[in-house]
Amino acid sequence: MRNHLQVIFLPTNKCNVNCEYCFEDKTDDRMTHDQLTSVITKLLDFMDGAHIGSLMLHWQGGEIMTMPVEWFEKAFDIIEKLADERGKRIDHGLQTNMIAYHPRWNDIIKKMFGNSVGTSMDYPNLYRKLFKGGPDDYTKVWMRNVQAAREAGIGVGVIAVTNQRTLELGAEAFYSYFVDELGITNFQVNTPFPGGEDNTTKEDIALENDGLARFFNELTDIWIKRGYGKGINLSPVDQIVARFSNEPNSLPCIWQSNCADEFIAIDARGFVAQCDCWVTSYPEYFFGNIFESDSLADLLAKSPARKAFLDRPLAIIDKDCIECDFLSMCHGGCPVRTYTYKKTLNEKDPFCSFYKQLFRHTESVAVGLLGNRSLGSRHPNVSPELVAALLTANG
Numbered sequence: 001m002r003n004h005l006q007v008i009f010l011p012t013n014k015c016n017v018n019c020e021y022c023f024e025d026k027t028d029d030r031m032t033h034d035q036l037t038s039v040i041t042k043l044l045d046f047m048d049g050a051h052i053g054s055l056m057l058h059w060q061g062g063e064i065m066t067m068p069v070e071w072f073e074k075a076f077d078i079i080e081k082l083a084d085e086r087g088k089r090i091d092h093g094l095q096t097n098m099i100a101y102h103p104r105w106n107d108i109i110k111k112m113f114g115n116s117v118g119t120s121m122d123y124p125n126l127y128r129k130l131f132k133g134g135p136d137d138y139t140k141v142w143m144r145n146v147q148a149a150r151e152a153g154i155g156v157g158v159i160a161v162t163n164q165r166t167l168e169l170g171a172e173a174f175y176s177y178f179v180d181e182l183g184i185t186n187f188q189v190n191t192p193f194p195g196g197e198d199n200t201t202k203e204d205i206a207l208e209n210d211g212l213a214r215f216f217n218e219l220t221d222i223w224i225k226r227g228y229g230k231g232i233n234l235s236p237v238d239q240i241v242a243r244f245s246n247e248p249n250s251l252p253c254i255w256q257s258n259c260a261d262e263f264i265a266i267d268a269r270g271f272v273a274q275c276d277c278w279v280t281s282y283p284e285y286f287f288g289n290i291f292e293s294d295s296l297a298d299l300l301a302k303s304p305a306r307k308a309f310l311d312r313p314l315a316i317i318d319k320d321c322i323e324c325d326f327l328s329m330c331h332g333g334c335p336v337r338t339y340t341y342k343k344t345l346n347e348k349d350p351f352c353s354f355y356k357q358l359f360r361h362t363e364s365v366a367v368g369l370l371g372n373r374s375l376g377s378r379h380p381n382v383s384p385e386l387v388a389a390l391l392t393a394n395g
């Protein structure tokens, strides 16, 4: 964790909507301020012991806006005071579905969350639903609230999960929807996985690797032509292109050397697990309970489940990934995608073939951006038109 700790923090396990592909097993639990004080104190103890100077709390749920604004105002004061006393820095990020957004949130979003929020929407929206109403009703409320937040000056980033219709409609329609129609300049595209309790939607959401690769490669080309250098952030493709261009980059957690070195998640009941994909849904992989342990360091050190995460790269790389050209940036991919599709941690990510095709294509694109024609000729995936566009974009 070097000098920085990242915690995915779920002070509530409750949600106000009913997404069919949700991987969380939601409950009505929510944290009290006393419980929050206990969690933050133990995080600060852990940081002291490990000589970690700063903490990023990624706040989410459930749905975070099922908690009152006043709860956050007091929570912020508590956290600031505890951090100040220890000479530590604690920053905050907010992930919300925006369905309960109201302007009364504006002040705390500005003060605590740097005046920006992350939210989720798919194109097309098939699975995000209100309890009373279908996907279209959900989209309508979401668009209204996102627009209101943006008019209030709040920056809105979007995470989109691909589905079969996304691939059928194609990258052009997808990009136009988010960038041209909604005016989103900061978004991330994720692959689906059947986490949490089974249902028929989760049986259907699997996407085949070649279709995903075609979509993402096309999306990369569209972003290069229309978004690159124009303030449009499109993760993960912008980050992979930056990586291949030797520029500063931040690859998503699925490609970190081991996500177990990067994050933990804590939910409203105090359970600690790898990330939000695990902390409400897979008790067998809980690391422990922070309310029941005096020391987070002990809890992590003694957890067999965490050891399984730490051991995963060793278990899979020799078997599955050692020959891979992209091992140093993929490291075998995401444990939860592996687990939900393969029922084991110790296999490579089932999206492997998609990742390889995307890495190859983005590497070619980066080569084009560097204007290296001789290297570019070794990468036939890039069309002459794209090379021309890349060279123009590169000045």
Ligand code: SF4
Pocket (backbone or CB within 6 Å): 015, 016, 017, 018, 019, 021, 022, 023, 024, 061, 062, 063, 097
């Ligand atoms: S995906 Fe998020 S917003 Fe949707 S039901 Fe699950 S927790 Fe709620």
Ligand code: SF4
Pocket (backbone or CB within 6 Å): 253, 254, 255, 259, 260, 263, 274, 275, 276, 277, 333, 334, 335, 336, 337
């Ligand atoms: S399990 Fe997957 S989604 Fe969760 S932190 Fe690890 S890489 Fe990220």
Ligand code: SF4
Pocket (backbone or CB within 6 Å): 320, 321, 324, 325, 326, 327, 330, 331, 332, 333, 348, 349, 352, 353, 355, 356
């Ligand atoms: S792309 Fe596939 S083979 Fe290569 S490191 Fe990732 S999971 Fe392993």
